[in-house]
Amino acid sequence: MIASAYAATAEHAAAGSGMPQFEPSVFQHQIVWSIASFFVLLYLLKKYVLPPIEKILDERGGKIRSDLEAAEKSRLEADKIRQDVQRQLAAARRLAEQTVEEARLEAAKYRDLARESLTQELAKKKSVALAEIDAAKRAAVAELHDAVVDIAMLATEKLIAKSMNKNDVSKVVQEAVTAIQANPGKLQ
Amino acid sequence: MDATAAALIGMGLAALGFAGSGVGLGVLFGKAIEAIARQPAAEAQLAKYIWIGMAFVEAVALYGLVVAFIIMGKA
Amino acid sequence: MTATAPVVAAAAPKMDPLHHFHVTKYLDFDYLGIDVAISNSVLWMWIAAGLVLLFFHLAFKNPRIVPGRLQSLGEAGYLFIRGIVDDIVGEKGRPFFPYIFTLFFFILFCNLAGLIPGSFTVTSQLIVTATFSLTIVGFSFAYGFYLHGTHYFKFFVPTGVPVLLMPLMIPIEIISFLARPVSLAVRLFANMTAGHTMLAVMFLYVVTLPWWGAWVPFGFTVIFTGVEIFIGFIQAYIFTILTCVYINDSIHMH
Structure with a gap:
């Protein structure tokens, strides 16, 4: 530019001091070539430049879209997994509660059972004891009865041996009856 | 006055057109700054119109320059 | 004018900041009467x-899902134009996307390549920008006519204006339509020309001033080259x- 600013020669001075742009002799070829250059450039850009740009932009758009979709899908999946885990957790909790409840119930059952068996045993033991007491009483009564009979027989033998008369017998019987009446429980 | 001198005066007068462009640029950027001060969020949107407007306003001054050059050719 | 030129100025190189806009034909070709010189x-x-x-x-040599630096830049450029087309024209603008994509990058790289020292700025040629703008406006007109038929002429009739004002409004609308290619072409051409002329003037000062003064315009050129990169981008945009x-106008009318 420096050089061109310098180089004002006579040749250009002769061509006129106006703007070189208004020199009509250089118009035609510039019109032709600017249109030609434009369309050649257009053809080349359209053929070799625009398709790869559009391709890469579409690709990127597609990739972004697919990435977004994948992210959405994995989000949904994570959601599902989370729900699954929650469900499993809830199930486990329920199971644990159930187990605890069952254990509690079983323990209660065992306790009741134990109590019942204890009661039963106690009752049995009591009844056995009662029966034993009863039997002992019976045995004692029987023994007493036998003893009374023996005594009576002995007394009778002695009386018979003495050949007792009617008054004597009556007296003995009266005595016996009186004894019995005085203490009736002794015979029972 | 010979024709050359008249042409030179004419060229100088053509350069007066720059005054209009100067006023235009002042108004343009003054208003633009005012608008941005009022609404700083709109700056990016306004900037586009500011540059387009600047190119239009500047072109007016350059028409004057072209006129001056045309006169220069006649001198 | 020349009679009173100071001695210093006469000794300095003659100032011609427009020199680098000269089109020099390297090879003269003629095809069926059409000048196709290089x-x-x-x-x-x-x-x-x-x-x-x-x-x-380079950006899409081996495209990857996770882009590298250059690929990100290329994709950003693609999506930038895609956004413009979708925002302004909408669904019906899709068929024009390759054209607009090519247009943007062609103009952008012409603007930026012009900043390389010793290069030539194609977009500083009015005829080039005019070719583009006339083609675009002509195409948009033809496309609108193709889509809407004679109904398309309603385009020049503003809505909500009293009938009495129509004789005034319709010519204004037509003129504003005709001004489209002119303003479109001149805007780009003038921006590029002005920026490069400014740089040329500053470089001229760099070489004419003594070393202790030259750094001022030189620093300016450094900063202004950055500004020019920005302008090149903005103008392409x-x-x-x-x-x-314009394409949207011809598709949807207004």
Whole structure:
């Protein structure tokens, strides 16, 4: 530019001091070539430049879209997994509660059972004891009865041996009856 | 006055057109700054119109320059 | 004018900041009466187009899902134009996307390639920008006519205006329509020309001033080159946006 600013020669001075742009002799070829250059450039850009740009932009758009979709899908999946885990957790909790409840119930059952068996045993033991007491009483009564009979027989033998008369017998019987009446429980 | 001198005066007068462009640029950027001060969020949107407007306003001054050059050719 | 030129100025190189806009024909060709010469303008058109292709070739040499630096830039460029087309024209603008994409990158790389020292700025040629703008506006008109038939002439009749004002409004609408290609072409051409002229003037000061003064314009050129990169981008953007607006007008009318 420096050089061109310098180089004002006579040749250009002769061509006129106006703007070189208004020199009509250089118009035609510039019109032709600017249109030609434009369309050649257009053809080349359209053929070799625009398709790869559009391709890469579409690709990127597609990739972004697919990435977004994948992210959405994995989000949904994570959601599902989370729900699954929650469900499993809830199930486990329920199971644990159930187990605890069952254990509690079983323990209660065992306790009741134990109590019942204890009661039963106690009752049995009591009844056995009662029966034993009863039997002992019976045995004692029987023994007493036998003893009374023996005594009576002995007394009778002695009386018979003495050949007792009617008054004597009556007296003995009266005595016996009186004894019995005085203490009736002794015979029972 | 010979024709050359008249042409030179004419060229100088053509350069007066720059005054209009100067006023235009002042108004343009003054208003633009005012608008941005009022609404700083709109700056990016306004900037586009500011540059387009600047190119239009500047072109007016350059028409004057072209006129001056045309006169220069006649001198 | 020349009679009173100071001695210093006479000793200095003659100032011609417009010199680098001269089109020099390298090879003269003639095809069926049409001038198809190869000039520096044409050469730099091809270089810019080649740079566009090179850029996208490098960016998408082995495209990956997770883009590298250059690929990100290429994709950002693609999505940028896609956004413009979708925002302004909408669904019906899809068929025009390759054209607008090519237009933006061709103009952008012409603008940027022009900043290379010793290069030629194709977009600083009015005839080139005019060719583009006339083609675009002509196409949008033809396309609107193709889509809407004679109904398309309603385009020039503003709505909500009293009938009495119609004789005034319709010519204004027609003139504003005809001004479209002119303003579109002149905007790009003037921006590029002005920026490069400014740089040329500053460089001239760099070489004419003594060393202790030269750094001021030199520093200015450094900063201004950055500004020029920005302007090159903005102008390509504006050109593209207006193209979309014109196409949208012919599709949807207003």
